[in-house]
Amino acid sequence: MLNQWETPLFHALLKHASAEPKPFHIPGHKKGKGMNPEFRDFIGHNALSIDLINIEPLDDLHHPHGIIHEAQELAADAFSADYTFFSVQGTSGAIMTMILSVCAPGDKILVPRNVHKSIMSAIIFAGAVPVFIYPELDKKLGISHGITPASVQTAVQEHPEAKALLVINPTYFGVSADLKLIVDTAHQSGIPVLVDEAHGVHIHFHPDLPLSAMQAGADLAATSVHKLGGSMTQSSVLNVKKGLVDPHHVQAVMSMLTTTSTSYLLLASLDTARKYLATQGERLLEQTIALAESVRKEVNAIPGLYCPGREMLDSNAAFALDPTKILISVADLGITGYEVEKWLRSQYNIEIELSDLYNILCIISFGDDRSDTDFLLRALRNLSETFVGAGKLGSPVSIHLPDIPVLAIPPRDAFYAPTETIPFEESAGRIIAEFVMIYPPGIPVLLPGEVITETNIVYIKENAAAGLPVQGPEDSSLEQIRVIKEARPIR
Ligand SMILES: Cc1ncc(COP(=O)(O)O)c(C=O)c1O
Numbered sequence: 001m002l003n004q005w006e007t008p009l010f011h012a013l014l015k016h017a018s019a020e021p022k023p024f025h026i027p028g029h030k031k032g033k034g035m036n037p038e039f040r041d042f043i044g045h046n047a048l049s050i051d052l053i054n055i056e057p058l059d060d061l062h063h064p065h066g067i068i069h070e071a072q073e074l075a076a077d078a079f080s081a082d083y084t085f086f087s088v089q090g091t092s093g094a095i096m097t098m099i100l101s102v103c104a105p106g107d108k109i110l111v112p113r114n115v116h117k118s119i120m121s122a123i124i125f126a127g128a129v130p131v132f133i134y135p136e137l138d139k140k141l142g143i144s145h146g147i148t149p150a151s152v153q154t155a156v157q158e159h160p161e162a163k164a165l166l167v168i169n170p171t172y173f174g175v176s177a178d179l180k181l182i183v184d185t186a187h188q189s190g191i192p193v194l195v196d197e198a199h200g201v202h203i204h205f206h207p208d209l210p211l212s213a214m215q216a217g218a219d220l221a222a223t224s225v226h227k228l229g230g231s232m233t234q235s236s237v238l239n240v241k242k243g244l245v246d247p248h249h250v251q252a253v254m255s256m257l258t259t260t261s262t263s264y265l266l267l268a269s270l271d272t273a274r275k276y277l278a279t280q281g282e283r284l285l286e287q288t289i290a291l292a293e294s295v296r297k298e299v300n301a302i303p304g305l306y307c308p309g310r311e312m313l314d315s316n317a318a319f320a321l322d323p324t325k326i327l328i329s330v331a332d333l334g335i336t337g338y339e340v341e342k343w344l345r346s347q348y349n350i351e352i353e354l355s356d357l358y359n360i361l362c363i364i365s366f367g368d369d370r371s372d373t374d375f376l377l378r379a380l381r382n383l384s385e386t387f388v389g390a391g392k393l394g395s396p397v398s399i400h401l402p403d404i405p406v407l408a409i410p411p412r413d414a415f416y417a418p419t420e421t422i423p424f425e426e427s428a429g430r431i432i433a434e435f436v437m438i439y440p441p442g443i444p445v446l447l448p449g450e451v452i453t454e455t456n457i458v459y460i461k462e463n464a465a466a467g468l469p470v471q472g473p474e475d476s477s478l479e480q481i482r483v484i485k486e487a488r489p490i491r
Contacts, residue, residue: 007271017050051263061255081239081240081241088266097222099119103163108130108162109164111132113132114144117435125412144401166194169213170325173327174323191244195222198222198224210320218241220241225237226269230365231269238254291364292325295373305330328360331358331359347379402460403455403459405453406451415433417485421483432451
């Protein structure tokens with residue numbers, strides 16, 4: 001019987017540090033003695049004393065058989081997985097592992113179009129062929145939700161040879177599809193389900209939150225413990241259910257993609273975050289949900305602002321909600337979400353999670369209390385008074401979403417094809433060879449292999465003009481874009 005109150009990895013590191021062995025191994029800063037004193041004094045002795053490496057007593061993430069193995073077993077038990085593998089390369093690393101574990105060159109993978117760039121990067125590395133499933137769009141808010149079980153059913157029928165289905169659950173905005181039905185649909189055809197659970201580590205630990213990937217019976221889930229589960233930035237887990245995937249192969253692929261210099265600070269923070277979630281998670285999340293719901297109610301009483309709740313759940317693509325995500329539509333104020341982000345920064349020293357043309361997103365976690373949310377609400381009331389007072393209310397920003405482009409050739413072929421750069425303004429109709437995304441959330445508007453349309457160009461330029469960071473192209477000024485060279489006709 002495993003004991004979730006134990007932290008074997010963290011505990012062993014503390015024991016090792018307190019015994020003060022003489023280190024003739026890397027890291028060369030030797031508990032901070034060989035480090036720039038400015039940084040050493042800032043970060044402190046405790047952290048540096050456990051910034052260690054995979055020496056014999058401390059096990060090895062690439063071949064766990066001691067304290068890392070024990071910590072991963074406890075994590076698997078907490079997440080109801082058969083196996084859990086720790087990632088020190090974020091959820092991006094875990095996502096690449098999932099895809100490279102199941103796809104060989106030329107294999108088809110079913111994916112929603114609104115995926116994070118790590119998924120498209122992995123598809124390029126694997127040489128897989130994406131079959132895109134269109135996500136449901138919320139035209140009122142200007143955001144994408146998940147995919148419907150019906151569209152999964154169609155995709156599975158049309159492409160029964162697909163090697164995997166990838167699902168985002170929940171979305172950045174806290175919306176989940178009917179994951180159980182999606183998993184069952186894919187499994188009926190023997191297709192494994194991989195879940196991007198970057199925004200859902202906590203949902204496993206409270207019954208009122210959407211079903212987690214492991215609860216819904218998915219095969220693999222890449223889960224950002226660092227985002228909402230209390231571990232340090234960059235630390236994530238890959239949860240595995242055996243059956244349709246081979247856990248040992250998954251582990252081997254993960255090792256191929258992982259640094260040999262794994263950070264024990266990150267690993268220890270995963271061990272301790274797992275204990276906190278498993279033993280205190282439900283109680284902490286109960287408070288967090290109540291706090292977030294009261295913020296939602298109060299935001300909705302502020303003129304010009306709208307914070308959607310369960311009323312937006314009107315299909316099985318928008319089926320369940322994580323209420324701790326406070327999405328606020330600011331379109332009725334007549335200013336963009338990015339302008340609101342900058343205003344909150346300059347007037348209140350508040351940093352939000354993200355903004356787009358129409359919305360801002362604030363995350364409430366068990367690191368927040370009533371005084372934090374009261375401060376946010378004060379700022380939002382002042383925001384409304386300022387812009388309603390300026391007569392902007394009543395001229396709402398009009399909402400439109402980018403066209404989903406047509407994929408002309410597989411992303412890997414586009415990535416390796418002979419290319420040329422041309423003015424972005426004149427690129428409509430050409431096949432793009434690079435990514436263009438608005439960051440965050442890092443979902444590509446265009447990805448290698450897609451045909452650029454005039455409306456994509458307008459949409460991207462509109463976001464750039466509003467000040468939102470457009471990333472991906474080699475030419476960050478967006479004047480030039482890399483496209484596939486077209487063969488000229490021979491006379
Ligand atoms: C939907 C989604 N998937 C994957 C990732 C990658 O996670 P990480 O930053 O842990 O690599 C992110 C990051 O923001 C994300 O939003």
